[in-house]
Amino acid sequence: MKYVLITGANKSIGLETARQLLQHGYYVYLGSRDLQNGQQAVDQLHSEGLPNVEPIQLDVADSASITAARQALGRKTPVLDVLINNAGILGGMSQPTLSTSVDLIKQVFETNVFGVIAVTQAFSDLLRQSAEPRIVNVTTGLASLTLHHDPSWRYYNITGAAYHPSKAALNAYTVMLAQELRDTPFKVNAVDPGYTATDFNHHSGPGSVPEAATRVVKAALLASDGPTGQFFSDDNAPETGISPW
Template identity: 80%
Template sequence: MKTVLITGANKSIGFETARQLLQQGYYVYLGSRDLAKGQQAVDQLKAEGLSEVEPIQIDVADSASIAAARETLGQKTQVLDVLINNAGILGAPSQPALTSSVSMIKEVFDTNVFGVIEVTQAFIDLLRESPEPRIVNVTSGLGSLTLHNDPSWKYYPVKGAAYQPSKAALNAYTIMLAYELRDTPFKVNAVDPGYTATDFNHHSGPGSVQDAAARVVKAAVLGPDGPTSQFFSEDNGPETGISPW
């Protein structure tokens, strides 16, 4: 049975991703910053008959928490097949470039960028033990620098000094990571789940968590001939499913 660790999986897209992967026969380690909330999510999935799941406490902005999660997971399995870096934060509701506080921007980067890097580095040894390891970095269409510089883009006015740059940085890290692992069985991709109705955006998005999670799952279960170093976004590249970086 293949194993997957999903960060920030106690609710919304992460939770639905866990559900869909359980339905596909994966064993899910459901990462949650709050272990009690993670256990509640696990209990809900088990009530649905999806039993191959357990919570893992992990705060991706806390080095000690990441190290503890790695130790805990290492006691449970010697192989991790999939890592889904899903945890993320938005930051302040308004993020003007000239007046946003540096502390707020750093806070967003700590979770959305540095947390992903540290989690990936912490679990890479377990991933290397898999014959077909997959890393999925959950990004946003708002991380596309190309589209942000295109006045005809539908989201062109949606600018911010913290969240959007953090996702652009995450995309850049994805490219560097995929390059470093290019001669291995790894598939490393960034996935934009789309503008989805979640707590993250006060349920303002038009998309469903089911469709959003399906996009993430698609990258998580890629076969050996699947692509790597791609920015998947059906919102920004509906013809190909690929967004410009």
């Protein structure tokens, strides 16, 4: 059995990703900032006949919480096969570049970038014990700098001072991490789940949660000959599935 940790997994795409990986035979550690919410999600999965899941209290913006989660997980398993950095915040629907506060931008970066880095570093030793470690960073198609220079792109006019740049920075970290680990069994990729109807965007997206989670799961299940250092996005590149950076 393989073991996976998913951050921000008590609802929405994170929860559905947990569900699908459980159906693939994985043991899931369901990360949740609030342990009670995490337990409720686990209870729901148990009621669906999916027993191999338990909650882990994990606030990716809190270094003490990350340390405690690493210690707790280390007492449960000596190896982690997959890390899915799913936790993220939007920072509000309107983010004008000339008036969004620096404090808000810092808050978004704290979760979407620095939180991912901190969690990845904290659990890297357990990932190194896996024969086929996988790191999946959940990003957005809106992080593509190339497409934001293309007026014909359907999302060209959707700009933002905090969320988009934070995910672009996450993508850059993904590239650097994959490059550093290129001669190891690691596969490190960024995945855009697509514009999905969730409470994250007031259910404005056309995509479904199961479809979004399937994209994340696909990267988690990559075979040993699979790609690394890629930006997967069916929304940005429906033909190839690989988005320009």
